[in-house]
Amino acid sequence: MGLTSSGISVVRAFELPGGIWPAGGYVGVPRTVLVTWRSSLAEKFYQVYVNGRYAGSTCDSEQRQMIVQMPTSLESAVRIEVFAVEADEADTDFSGRITLPAVHNGRVRMVLLRSQNLPIDATAEVYFDKGTGEIDYTEPLSERPIRIWPSPQDKAGLGMSRFGMADFGYDSAAAAGFGKGCFGNGQFGLDADGIEWASPPLAAGAYRFAVRVCDSAGKQSLSSESGQVVVIPGARPAEHVNVFSFDKNTNQLVLSVS
Helix, strand or coil: CCCECCCEEEEEEEEECCEECCCCCEECCCCEEEEEEEECCCCCEEEEEECCEEEEECCCCCCCEEEEECCCCCCCCCCEEEEEECHHHCCCCCHHHCCCCCCECCCCEEEEEECCCCCCCCEEEEEECCCCCCCCCCCCCCCCCEECCCCHHHCCCCCCCCCCCCECCECCCCCCECCCCECCCCCCCECEEEEEEECCCCCCEEECEEEEEECCCCCECCCEECCCEEECECCCCCCCEEEEEEECCCCEEEEEEC
16 A cells, blocks of 8 residues: 555644743754644554654554654754555655655755666766856765765676676676666666765755766766756744734734744
8 A cells, every 4th residue: 555645634743842941941952843643544554754754653543643853954844744554564664655845955866877887886976067057077066976886786797796697797687677777778678777866955046067977097987967957945944933922903913033
């Protein structure tokens, strides 16, 4: 069955303070929240996901609340979702099935194709134009070189896979087969597969990106450049919201935000 949100409503999150002072102030760390919800479903267990990551499961089908840990950074809004699952899937992490919006976090996600033609020691570097329109190849945007083959078992070739189980000199049991990977991007009978990379948070603007692949001998490929990508980070959430004033005559409430 997997995840379903049908029948789940009124999802709420309440911050739990780490302590309360006599004057009414509170300690806001560690950042834990109580998530509550309503459900019309029967005999289902529930899972909570924070920013697309598995945060926990209910212990039984009657539970309608859970305490989860929040990200320590509040630079962007936090996305909390509640899903119903079958009892035998309660402990299964379905993070890979959740698609998060491309906006709101200021990050750019890139999918890089890795062909079996790339050497086992290949790495990639990502560059960008810093919003100027001209890509700067002197300073990579990636914090460190991206290993194309972090696991040697993913690379086809003699001794790289199931030794002796393929053509002479070429083992391919670990490679993406025809129609199983990125269709049409690999050699005949053997598709390329992809790896994902996410940029650091970027300021609002239009950027161009480029990727270069390098081997251990320092030989670089030609640059593969993108078109313009518009980045619109979400507004930074308010940490404290207080009632500033309330006018009974006009029924107008004014909030102060810090």
